Amino acid sequence: MAEKIAIEARGLTKVYGFRKRVVAVENLDMRIEKGTIYGFIGPNGAGKTTTIKMLVGAIRPTRGEAYIFGEPVGSVRAKSYIGYSPEHPNFYSMHALDFLIYIGTLYGLPKDEAKGRAEELLELFGLENSADKNALTFSAGMKQKLSLAQALIADPEILILDEPTANLDPIGRYEVLKNIEELARKEKGTVFISSHILLELEKIIDHVTIIDRGKVILQSSMADLKRRFSENHFVIDVSDNRLLLDILKKDENVTKVWVNHEGKIEVMVRDGKRFKEKALEIFRTRRMELNEFYPYKISLENIFLKLLSNKSGDGE
Amino acid sequence: MSFSAVFRRELENHLNLKVLLIYVLILLIPLILFSNLSEEAQMFSNLTLDLKVEYLTGFFLIFAFVWICGFALSVITIYKCSGFIAEEVSSRTLLLMVSKPIKRHNFILAKFLAFFIFILLLQLLSLFVTLYFWASFFKLDVFSLAKVLRIVPPLMVYSTFIILVFGTLSTAFSSIFSSRTKAILPLIAIVIIAFIIFVPVRGAARSSGIYESYFLDTLDIGYDFGNIYVSILENSGVKPVPFIQGAIGSFTGTYIIPEGGVKVDYDHSVILESLDRAGYHSLEHSLLKLTLAPMLILILSVLIFQRRDVH
Numbered sequence: 001m002a003e004k005i006a007i008e009a010r011g012l013t014k015v016y017g018f019r020k021r022v023v024a025v026e027n028l029d030m031r032i033e034k035g036t037i038y039g040f041i042g043p044n045g046a047g048k049t050t051t052i053k054m055l056v057g058a059i060r061p062t063r064g065e066a067y068i069f070g071e072p073v074g075s076v077r078a079k080s081y082i083g084y085s086p087e088h089p090n091f092y093s094m095h096a097l098d099f100l101i102y103i104g105t106l107y108g109l110p111k112d113e114a115k116g117r118a119e120e121l122l123e124l125f126g127l128e129n130s131a132d133k134n135a136l137t138f139s140a141g142m143k144q145k146l147s148l149a150q151a152l153i154a155d156p157e158i159l160i161l162d163e164p165t166a167n168l169d170p171i172g173r174y175e176v177l178k179n180i181e182e183l184a185r186k187e188k189g190t191v192f193i194s195s196h197i198l199l200e201l202e203k204i205i206d207h208v209t210i211i212d213r214g215k216v217i218l219q220s221s222m223a224d225l226k227r228r229f230s231e232n233h234f235v236i237d238v239s240d241n242r243l244l245l246d247i248l249k250k251d252e253n254v255t256k257v258w259v260n261h262e263g264k265i266e267v268m269v270r271d272g273k274r275f276k277e278k279a280l281e282i283f284r285t286r287r288m289e290l291n292e293f294y295p296y297k298i299s300l301e302n303i304f305l306k307l308l309s310n311k312s313g314d315g316e
Numbered sequence: 317m318s319f320s321a322v323f324r325r326e327l328e329n330h331l332n333l334k335v336l337l338i339y340v341l342i343l344l345i346p347l348i349l350f351s352n353l354s355e356e357a358q359m360f361s362n363l364t365l366d367l368k369v370e371y372l373t374g375f376f377l378i379f380a381f382v383w384i385c386g387f388a389l390s391v392i393t394i395y396k397c398s399g400f401i402a403e404e405v406s407s408r409t410l411l412l413m414v415s416k417p418i419k420r421h422n423f424i425l426a427k428f429l430a431f432f433i434f435i436l437l438l439q440l441l442s443l444f445v446t447l448y449f450w451a452s453f454f455k456l457d458v459f460s461l462a463k464v465l466r467i468v469p470p471l472m473v474y475s476t477f478i479i480l481v482f483g484t485l486s487t488a489f490s491s492i493f494s495s496r497t498k499a500i501l502p503l504i505a506i507v508i509i510a511f512i513i514f515v516p517v518r519g520a521a522r523s524s525g526i527y528e529s530y531f532l533d534t535l536d537i538g539y540d541f542g543n544i545y546v547s548i549l550e551n552s553g554v555k556p557v558p559f560i561q562g563a564i565g566s567f568t569g570t571y572i573i574p575e576g577g578v579k580v581d582y583d584h585s586v587i588l589e590s591l592d593r594a595g596y597h598s599l600e601h602s603l604l605k606l607t608l609a610p611m612l613i614l615i616l617s618v619l620i621f622q623r624r625d626v627h
Contacts, residue, residue, distance in 0.1 A: 056415035058626040076318075080417035090408035105321035106416045150412070 003069040006081075006158050006190040007032040007055065011064035014050050014214075024050040026214040027064070032192060032207070034069075034157070037184050039205035039222075040194040041304060047214040048194045049087055052162045055192070056084045068158065080107065083156030087163045089147030091135035096127060096146055099135050100153055107154035114153065121149035124179060140167035148176060152183065159184070161193045165200065173197060177204055202300035210307060217307055222300075229303050231272045233296035236279065237264040239289035247282060266296065318418035319426045326430035330396075336438070342388050343442040361454075369460050372450055373467055374560030380467075381545050382511065382567055384442060385475045390482045390507045393435065397486035398499035400427045401621065405494045414626045421618050428487055432479060439475045443468050470552035474545050477606075482507070484610040488617035491624075510538040518569045533596040540602035542568020547599045561591040570594050 012028040015021050025047040032038050042048050053059040055066060057074035068078035091099055097118055104114025122128045125145040130138065135146055144167045151159055159180070165173040181204040184191045195201045208225060210218040220228070238244050241259065248257045248267055253275055256268040269275040272295075283290050329335075363371065380386070401424065404410035414420060447468070451461040482503065489499035514536055521527035533539060545568060549555070556564060565571030571591040597605070 053411075053625075053627070058411055058414050060623055060625060076417045076419055079415060082415065084412070084415040086411050086415075088408070090412070092407070092409055102321065102325055103416070105324075106318045106418060108317035108417075 004034055005031055005067075005069070006034045006036070007038075007066070007068060007192060009051075009055075009064065009066040012051065012054060012061050012066050013063040014047070014054060014059060015062040023214050025054070025211075028211070028214075028216055030209060030216075030219070032190060034190050035184075035188045036207055037181065037191040037205045038193065039201050039208040039300075040192060040211070041196075041198060041201070041208060041300075042194075042211040043308065045213075046211045048211065049162055050214075051211070052084075052160055052192070052194060056082055056160055081157040082160055083151035083154065083158070084160045085144075085147040085151040085162065085164055087166065089143050091138075091143070091146065093134055093136050095132050096122065096135045096138070097131040099146070100150055103150045104153045107156075109154055117153055117155075118149070121152055125149050125176075141169065141172055144168055145172075145176070148180075155187065156189070158190045158192065161191065161195075163195055164193065165195060165197055173200055177201075180204065198301040198304055199299065208300065210304060212308060218303075225300075225303060226298060229298045229306070230295045232270065232275075233266070233268050233298065234272075234275070234279075235260070235264050235266055235292060235294055235296050237290075237292040238283060239291070240286075241265050243286065244282065244288065247286070251278070253278065264292065318416065319422045322418065322423055322426035323430045326427050327434060330430065330434040339392060339438055340442065342392060343384055343438070344446055365456070365460055368454055368456060369463050370557050371560070372454055372456070373464050373554070374556045374563070376447065376450065376464070377467060377471075377549065377554070377556055377560065378563050378567065380443075380471050380474075381542070381564065384446065385439070385471055385478060385545075386541075387507060387511050389435075389439065389475060389478050390511075391504065393431075393479050393482040394486045394500055394503045394507070396431050396435075397428065397483045398490045398496050398503070400424055400487055401490040402494060402496040402499055406496065410626050420622050424487060424491060424618065424621070428483060432483065435479055436472070436476065439479075440468070440472060443471055466552075467549070467554050470548045470554055473552075474548050477544060477548075478541075481606050481610050484614045488610070488614040491617045491621035506537070510536075510541060514538040514569075515567055519566065522569070536569065536596075537606065538567075539569045539594075539596060540606050542570040543597060543599060543602040544606070546570045546593070555590065558591050565591065565594070569596075 007030060009028050009030040012025060012030075013023070014025045015023050028047075028051060040048055040051070050059060054061050055068070055073055057079055060074070066073040068081050071078035071081070092102075094102065097115070100118035100121065101111060101114045104117055105111060109117065119128070119131070122131050125148060127142060127145055127149070130142065135143070138146060144164065148161070148164055151161065161180070164180070165176055168176060177200055180191060180193070183189065184204075193201065193205065202222065205222060207221050208218070209216055218225070236244065241263065245257060245259065245265055248254050248265070251269075253269050253271055254267055255270060258266055260266050267275070279293065282288070401410065404413060413423060418426075444465075447464055448461070451464055456464065485506075486499060486503055489503065490496070493499045515538070518527065518532075518536060518539065521530075521532050527533060527536075542564070546564065561571045562573045562577060565573050570593060572594055573591065
């Protein structure tokens with residue numbers, strides 16, 4: 001397996017229904033390099049889970065194609081690269097340890113090896129004391145952790161996680177995401193993760209795709225994304241913010257300027273580079289004492305909201 | 317590897333003591349009750365050892381067709397096989413399973429094979445235990461018991477046929493329907509019609525002549541099961557006495573019962589000649605009829621299941 005592209009989708013489309021057709025995913029293109037932690041976000045009903053189910057072979061695409069390390073999705077070889085944790089995990093009426101061993105043997109692990117690995121994972125997720133308890137009696141959080149453990153049992157090349165932190169408390173969320181990141185970095189594995197909790201997600205992902213109503217509205221590396229959304233947006237705090245606000249309001253390069261909840265000035269401009277030069281000149285000529293002047297650190301959540309509000313604005 | 321993992325797990329599930337006990341009770345209870353309650357049981361005490369063997373074998377063949385290799389076996393097979401996929405759907409575990417590196421048809425096949433081996437072993441055990449129980453009840457010696465046990469191999473062949481027919485159909489229905497009830501109901505209806513309802517209907521229809529004139533023989537799959545059953549027995553050298561043939565004939569329609577019934581002289585011997593076979597269909601016809609349709613339905617259902625979206 002010398003493929004550098006872990007997941008590739010070309011024109012992936014899923015349409016449900018015959019008479020009343022519902023387009024769940026439309027023309028999705030994606031190329032995810034090996035070793036990437038890839039965020040897949042979108043509002044409810046955007047098509048995230050449908051896309052994930054197509055990648056793991058549970059749903060057949062209506063059109064388009066997708067590959068896992070060059071193997072068509074749904075094939076046994078493609079599935080052998082994947083560890084998948086569904087949004088709502090369900091288990092057999094089995095002890096947690098036995099369940100993990102069973103899943104391990106499905107990937108071809110010898111029973112002893114599967115047992116060793118299962119015990120390791122139960123410990124990693126803090127479930128070692130529940131190893132001999134029936135998985136059906138687990139709380140939602142424990143089920144989520146067990147689901148992640150089964151996804152990791154065979155050390156898969158690709159982890160596909162659908163809302164892996166949905167049922168966890170903040171500490172659980174932090175621990176799970178930390179574990180995922182550590183495992184991914186250590187094993188140079190690829191993680192494809194969908195989540196609603198963007199604040200935590202943005203700490204670990206390298207790339208992101210945002211979809212809405214089945215269509216991709218943005219694909220980018222996190223670094224590029226933040227640069228793109230931050231380069232023309234600045235935060236300024238000077239000795240006379242009121243005067244500066246009046247000056248900036250008259251500047252043609254400025255598209256929007258306001259005082260934020262901290263009393264600092266936020267300004268959005270057309271040309272960031274030209275604005276920086278102009279701002280420094282204003283501070284100097286107006287003898288303003290400079291406290292802070294930095295590009296706005298935009299969060300993934302803000303980008304997400306901004307994109308969605310722009311999109312709904314476009315549509316109106 | 318994935319195939320054997322599913323196979324092993326399913327076999328372990330079947331070998332669960334509680335489940336095993338339920339199966340054994342379903343298979344054995346009516347036979348045990350029969351041996352205690354039947355009037356014929358009292359009659360045995362006056363017969364010679366050879367006649368005891370003949371009659372014990374004969375009665376067992378009737379009960380085997382109706383219950384142990386018939387109704388009970390087919391209902392257990394239908395119940396278990398109809399849950400292969402439907403149960404995974406209702407417990408919402410199918411999504412996880414189809415994401416694992418195993419072909420969907422192998423997943424079903426592994427489950428079916430595990431059940432097939434389990435139920436065959438259980439059937440063998442049930443036949444031995446029941447026959448032993450009956451033989452002990454009628455005070456047969458070891459040599460006579462050995463004579464009775466010669467019916468076990470053909471009964472196992474017939475049981476294999478029943479498991480394959482109903483297992484195939486219920487596995488197929490399980491992969492098409494998401495609900496176990498939907499998968500079970502049509503098949504239980506077929507079993508009830510074939511093994512229960514058609515017994516009196518066949519008799520009445522034949523005597524009034526409408527059985528042949530309205531081609532009811534083509535619908536009467538109970539007859540086809542009986543035809544296969546009797547053919548397997550006869551090809552294995554098991555030929556019941558006419559009195560038993562008459563009784564088998566009344567359940568299966570495979571023998572022509574003379575007017576006034578089969579006469580038996582208990583003091584001297586049974587009637588020597590065999591009853592004539594009804595011969596509505598050849599063995600090949602019955603085999604083809606009962607295997608072709610389930611196989612086609614299974615192939616179709618596997619194709620549907622391969623393409624099915626799992627949520």
